[in-house]
Amino acid sequence: MRLILVGPPGAGKGTQAVHLAAHYSIPHISTGDIFRANIKNSTELGKRAQAFMDKGELVPDSVTNGMVRERLKDADTQGGFLLDGYPRTVAQVAELDGMLSATPLDRVIELTADSDVVVRRLMERSIEQGRADDSEDVIRRRLEIYEEQTAPLTALYKSRGLLVQVDGLGSVEEVTARISAALNS
Numbered sequence: 001m002r003l004i005l006v007g008p009p010g011a012g013k014g015t016q017a018v019h020l021a022a023h024y025s026i027p028h029i030s031t032g033d034i035f036r037a038n039i040k041n042s043t044e045l046g047k048r049a050q051a052f053m054d055k056g057e058l059v060p061d062s063v064t065n066g067m068v069r070e071r072l073k074d075a076d077t078q079g080g081f082l083l084d085g086y087p088r089t090v091a092q093v094a095e096l097d098g099m100l101s102a103t104p105l106d107r108v109i110e111l112t113a114d115s116d117v118v119v120r121r122l123m124e125r126s127i128e129q130g131r132a133d134d135s136e137d138v139i140r141r142r143l144e145i146y147e148e149q150t151a152p153l154t155a156l157y158k159s160r161g162l163l164v165q166v167d168g169l170g171s172v173e174e175v176t177a178r179i180s181a182a183l184n185s
């Protein structure tokens, strides 16, 4: 299974990705998680990404695309993968198409949630987890960028017949069940 999970910040991508990856025995590749791990370890890549992430801006493609390209060369991706947080722009779709030329995608899962719900969830998470980019103004910026740059990807993948849309509202178990049903239909 080669899957992409897309949806606004706070829709629950990370949580669902963990379930999906375990279910299909595929690696969960989250660009946000890779950036955060690099920041924690003070790597060069982390230093290049941090200022953008702190503001809620996208990390430049010159950093992000190469990072994903390298990750997709790892042996554990041979049997499939779940990409979470990539691609996020039309330009990244083109890059990914190039990386996957011989191994096409199976599905793109869009997790939907309206902005009131996601802002509330992210504010709660900021209290629980203290993620640096979960302050209210940065959350708003991330949502704006999602609407402008990432939301258009769903139409693109729909036109390729790959898109499945799943309502992200409800309990974790409910949403997981909806995703399974959508993937099996």
Ligand code: ADP
Pocket (backbone or CB within 6 Å): 008, 009, 010, 031, 032, 033, 035, 052, 053, 054, 056, 057, 058, 059, 060, 064, 084, 085, 086, 087, 088, 092, 133, 142
């Ligand atoms: P969320 O979906 O809640 O915004 P992520 O962990 O997916 O959280 O992303 C956090 C941040 O990491 C983004 O705001 C952005 O700065 C950076 N990032 C993650 N993926 C990408 C990407 N594909 N392209 C550019 N920047 C990215």
